Amino acid sequence: MVHSTRRDVIKVSGALLGGIAVGTTVTAATSTDRFIAQTKGRGLPNSVEVVHEMPGTDLAVVTGDESALRSSKGVKDFAADIELELNEPETNAEAPTFDASDYEGQPGDFLQWDKADLDVPEAHEVTEGEGTRVAVIDSGVLETHPDLAGPLNLDLSRNFTDDGGDHNPVGGDDHGTHVAGIVAADNGAGLGVNGTAPKTDLVDCRVFSDEGGASFADILAAIVYSVNIDADVANLSLGAYPIPRQGEGDFYGKVLNSTMTYANKEGTLLVIAAGNDEADLQHDKNFISLPNEGAQALSVAATGPIGYGWDADGDGELTDLVSPPESPAFYTNYGTNAVTLGAPGGDADLGAIGTGVPYFNDLVFNTVFTYEDTDGDDEPDTQVPGYGWKAGTSMAAPNVAGAAALVKSANPNYNANQVEAALKQAADVPAGYDKAYYGSGYLNILDAL
Template identity: 55%
Template sequence: MVRHTRRSFLKVSGAAMGGIAVGSSVAVATSTERFIVDSKKTSKSDATAAGLEVVHDLSEVDLLVVSGAESDVESLGAKYAPDTVYSLDLPDTSAPITAEEASATDEPYYPIQWDKQSQNVPDAHEITQGEGTRVAVIDTGVAAGHPDLAHAVNTDLSQDFTGDGYGAGGPYGGYHGTHVAGIVAANDDNEEGVVGTAPETEIVDCRVFSPSSLASFADILAAMVYSANIGCDAANLSLGAYPVLRESNGQFYGKVLNRTTSYVHNQGTVLVIAAGNDAADLQHDANLISLPNEAANVMSVSATGPIGFNWGDAGLESPTYTPAKYTNYGTSAIDVAAPGGNYDPEFPTGWYYDLVFNTIAEPVFDSDGNYQGATYGYAWLAGTSMAAPQVAGAAALLKSQNPEYSANNVRSVLRNTADVPEEFDRAYYGSGVLNPLAALQE
């Protein structure tokens, strides 16, 4: 097992941390031992006969993920590329604040959830809460034991794609996946914590990050296929790589990714993917590509957020649909925008209220890397990582109301009912800002 090396959050009966621009990731290395192979002209048995270990057999999309010497991979006579490794862009956790400072009551932190307020989530819940749906969270792991998520996580279907031995249904790769899952499905009737967009949906933890923060492109592909095969209505990927060159291996990665996303889409699973936190114009980067959010048949999500929420003034300096300072953009590269959090770097206190507040679970490991449990709490975080699950939750609501909808139907309705703000450049929004209530009333 990999030894845990992350900085820890404060322990909570309510303590929380603030972090800016979380959750897109960057490609940091290519593997010299693991490869993605186009299996249209070869087979699993061929790979085994060549002395290769088959890590993932993705026959649904004509791909094999193998481990072994590159010379043995070459002997298959098939197209291939090295697997790539990703590292989450985790937040700066240098600014702790206690949740008690929020003065929240009722479900009790809803008053500081500007993201749910701006989407009229309580009104949407009068129509549906996501009953009968299933959402995969492809991430660092989801804490099934968190008080706001215990009702939602299906541990039997949850799966570890890393092979690191920790399993699934826990925050073994860090707090990030639990925050994402809470945005989708945090319990709305347990009289504690926060509310999710679709609290009655079922969450499947598809863990692709290990405690070292590393994940592989191949594991992500495998998790996508698995999500479709178990009938998920949506799969959330708050991760990605930018910039990737379109030429050379980038063409191969793009081809196998599109093959995978098209399969998942055709199976009825809406793939919702964070657009990234590089403040990059994806539409005009001719020789570069952002993966996987620029793949075919996915919903690429940019981030918005207010400036001045709960600072003490009656109004906002900038509305909740303000493009986030960090978000990637590009009219043709973004499907919709959604609440991900914003910040004013010149404001000395209270800036964290403009971030997204939701569940976290910080894993605890001993010096030998053995998992000792987790500390459950809540945190303010921001990023397109936080925007994407707003859309995944909305997809669950829409599918709950319309079980006959295909993935294309869901995607089309969410885009067609999105609001288009006039104050800011359309390039930040794609079709507009997510409006779950309008989608349900369509």
């Protein structure tokens, strides 16, 4: 078996990036009739239709004729909406999943190296997130999952797309369900998995449509909604890179900063995945990664072990690790001032994929769903709750979001800045590793509490 080091991966990243990068990328096309408008408080032209009002900000999402916006005295600035596309990595696609019936009698907590390394069971002796609210802005959360039905607030959960559905995921995209489980899975079936804050009030904000894309405008609207329902934390395991710093990229950055500043002022901490392009965000002067490089973002890089529960070094022992859980994942973006914290997101030995070994144990294990044909027409039509593995900064961010909920629960009077400060002050950069992958350091929940 050939084992790939991080240095090896960087050398061949150009060939692998399209299949392995997790998270989101900017598609080539922008919307021709959907716009983000910054207003002057004088109202919008009658010829445009308001999609999202975004109360508390000077922004609105509208559809209509660009010329009407251009000539309106009530519009300060505007730009076409852009679409983001969620790409699952090759490592995730190869990992197995189980439905709940297949998994009966097999508690999953022994596979959750991330929770063990973060001392989550010990943290739960202090708090499990009671009295807090976390919004997950993603591809939807499956409300029938036994480990999510308890924490999920159905009354507040929303669909921000125009596909006509509800908050539940559409198609086969279980990304948001996995993210939500990392935050708040409550082991509801008694044999499932654990989240970091299982007693938080979980709100699902679906921004990915049945066509597989997410609009930047819908994401902004979901952030504002999360703030206005008093979410203590909003998790965004999504992003767009590279976006040019100039031209329309400047406008996108400006409206994002405005939205995020509003969130911070009102007490909602925005925890955002740093991205999975292996990019040095600190020294990229031409492009920006959004939303994790926006104002007030708590940007999270990913770490993970190599060799958890499998013989990665070929010495016949299953008890040793080639690299520890706090080591940087091969795909993670980095940059000392661009990253706030490092947290478990999963890693992978690329040379082990397809060889029959359980390389996927190094990914993050939590809630997912599969599709089954239940009406006999040979077409998958039913979402079946289950469990499985994924890796990415998408998985690292919700570990931090859950930790933030625990800190807020233990300190109800903390504002967003104080919650973030507690997490940053408790974190340390692991000995022998580069600060660029951690910002303030590796997530330490017990010390933050």
